[in-house]
Amino acid sequence: MADAPKLVFGPFATPARGVLVVFCDDGLKFGPATRKMLGATADLVHRAAKTERFTGRSGSSLDLIHPEALKVARLTVVGLGKASEVAERDFVKLGGAAMGKVPAVAAEATIVAELATGAMDSEQAADLAQGAQLRAYAFERYKTKRKDDEKSPAKRTVTIAVGDPAGARRAYAAREAVNGGVLMARNLVNEPANILYPKEFARRAAAVKKAGLAVEVLDIKAMKKLGMNALLGVGQGSAHESRVVVMRWSGGRRGDAPVAFIGKGVCFDTGGISIKPASSMEDMKGDMAGAACVVGLMQALAARKAKVNAVGLIGIVENMPDGNAQRPGDIVQSMSGQTIEIINTDAEGRLVLADVIWYAARRFKPKFMVDLATLTGAIIVALGQEYAGMFANDDELAARLTKAGEKTGEKVWRMPLAPEYDKMIDSKFADMKNTGGSRWGGAITAAQFIKRFVDDDIPWAHLDIAGTGFDSRQNDVNRSWASGWGVRLLDRLVADFYER
Numbered sequence: 440m441a442d443a444p445k446l447v448f449g450p451f452a453t454p455a456r457g458v459l460v461v462f463c464d465d466g467l468k469f470g471p472a473t474r475k476m477l478g479a480t481a482d483l484v485h486r487a488a489k490t491e492r493f494t495g496r497s498g499s500s501l502d503l504i505h506p507e508a509l510k511v512a513r514l515t516v517v518g519l520g521k522a523s524e525v526a527e528r529d530f531v532k533l534g535g536a537a538m539g540k541v542p543a544v545a546a547e548a549t550i551v552a553e554l555a556t557g558a559m560d561s562e563q564a565a566d567l568a569q570g571a572q573l574r575a576y577a578f579e580r581y582k583t584k585r586k587d588d589e590k591s592p593a594k595r596t597v598t599i600a601v602g603d604p605a606g607a608r609r610a611y612a613a614r615e616a617v618n619g620g621v622l623m624a625r626n627l628v629n630e631p632a633n634i635l636y637p638k639e640f641a642r643r644a645a646a647v648k649k650a651g652l653a654v655e656v657l658d659i660k661a662m663k664k665l666g667m668n669a670l671l672g673v674g675q676g677s678a679h680e681s682r683v684v685v686m687r688w689s690g691g692r693r694g695d696a697p698v699a700f701i702g703k704g705v706c707f708d709t710g711g712i713s714i715k716p717a718s719s720m721e722d723m724k725g726d727m728a729g730a731a732c733v734v735g736l737m738q739a740l741a742a743r744k745a746k747v748n749a750v751g752l753i754g755i756v757e758n759m760p761d762g763n764a765q766r767p768g769d770i771v772q773s774m775s776g777q778t779i780e781i782i783n784t785d786a787e788g789r790l791v792l793a794d795v796i797w798y799a800a801r802r803f804k805p806k807f808m809v810d811l812a813t814l815t816g817a818i819i820v821a822l823g824q825e826y827a828g829m830f831a832n833d834d835e836l837a838a839r840l841t842k843a844g845e846k847t848g849e850k851v852w853r854m855p856l857a858p859e860y861d862k863m864i865d866s867k868f869a870d871m872k873n874t875g876g877s878r879w880g881g882a883i884t885a886a887q888f889i890k891r892f893v894d895d896d897i898p899w900a901h902l903d904i905a906g907t908g909f910d911s912r913q914n915d916v917n918r919s920w921a922s923g924w925g926v927r928l929l930d931r932l933v934a935d936f937y938e939r
């Protein structure tokens with residue numbers, strides 16, 4: 440398997456080899472350093488642009504193979520669009536798009552971080568590099584056969600040419616830490632369920648210890664003692680034991696209440712006795728994307744030494760049909776004491792979250808809680824794959840998440856919670872049932888269910904990431920099945936609002 444390319448920053452004057460990527464505006468105008476680099480080739484670019492009708496429109500590009508006067512194998516000019524709108528561009532996405540122009544078979548590439556008006560500042564250049572690194576990720580662990588034209592060189596280097604290499608490097612450090620978390624999450628989600636079962640997931644999550652986090656793993660015995668019967672019921676039909684992992688990062692003031700992140704970690708969701716149809720069931724190896732995001736986020740916060748106290752908790756189970764599996768009609772008592780009638784064993788994520796959220800609130804008394812879960816197909820029907828569904832009991836937290844979403848491109852759309860929906864999950868036999876009975880408003884009744892395990896005085900948001908966690912429309916910053924969605928969003932939420 441080819442390693443991810445190494446990313447380095449260098450000055451504009453570094454001679455480019457391999458693939459050279461430069462930017463121009465919609466007037467085909469280059470910045471001064473780029474012009475210098477291109478020399479006589481600028482004229483060739485203009486002629487080629489005319490032939491190819493390349494105008495520098497945002498999203499378009501022009502390729503020149505072996506331009507004679509340059510020592511590069513290929514020159515790609517990426518259009519930035521209207522000069523007046525360039526400053527508002529998302530430079531992370533731009534970096535992803537630029538990296539998309541570098542074929543995997545190229546050993547060397549240079550991306551010139553310059554606009555038509557001059558060098559990108561260090562923040563913009565660091566964003567560009569962040570996007571390039573995210574874009575370069577590929578999950579190829581299980582590919583043993585490659586055709587000759589698909590083989591990547593063992594070592595690949597991408598140089599980001601900038602005005603101020605030291606400044607860009609400084610600005611990039613935190614982003615590199617966050618990317619590490621995103622890629623960790625993607626790796627977990629892409630991994631198949633025969634490899635990544637709950638114990639193995641717990642083991643990999645525990646690796647964040649190296650970054651300075653405190654990690655505890657609760658086994659079945661510990662969970663039984665705590666009364667986590669809602670979670671345990673989901674896992675009881677699996678040959679693999681369930682786990683809960685608690686990760687703590689203490690970068691804030693001693694004694695400050697932590698912020699809490701909770702993730703659904705269903706390593707595989709067959710539906711259980713209410714078994715799913717075969718079509719696309721393989722996607723359910725990704726039903727732990729919420730938990731993967733929490734692990735990646737905790738890793739990111741520690742790696743960039745965030746000045747915050749944060750806890751991450753994940754409930755890891757496998758939902759299987761089996762002689763010992765939970766049945767529809769079964770009644771379980773959750774850790775909160777509330778009883779739940781199981782109507783559909785495929786509505787398992789909320790059962791896992793019920794106990795982990797309850798436990799997180801009791802044990803840590805957090806400032807706020809955000810849970811992430813690939814919870815319902817209904818949220819995909821409602822929002823597609825561009826926005827995650829957000830449910831919140833607190834307007835301020837909701838507004839902050841919305842803002843962080845706009846900044847990172849990991850967008851959330853607020854959905855309603857209301858007592859009228861809550862009635863749909865009342866049960867004849869127990870305190871509640873685990874589905875609303877009807878498919879209508881399925882994402883909302885799921886959120887209402889979780890809300891019954893949240894104290895009203897703790898600000899809480901639930902993110903239904905069934906549409907965004909995996910198999911989302913491949914975009915500029917991701918080409919793999921798993922997206923790692925939420926790591927950048929929540930890191931930004933913490934950075935903008937909760938770090939002292």
Ligand code: BES
Binds near residue numbers: 785788817
């Ligand atoms: N993990 C699924 C939801 C899901 C579906 C995630 C597609 C990603 C892609 C969840 O556990 C589930 O099965 N939900 C059911 C709930 C229903 C039984 C009330 C659903 O959405 O159909």
Ligand code: MN
Binds near residue numbers: 710785
């Ligand atoms: Mn399910």
Ligand code: ZN
Binds near residue numbers: 705
């Ligand atoms: Zn599920």
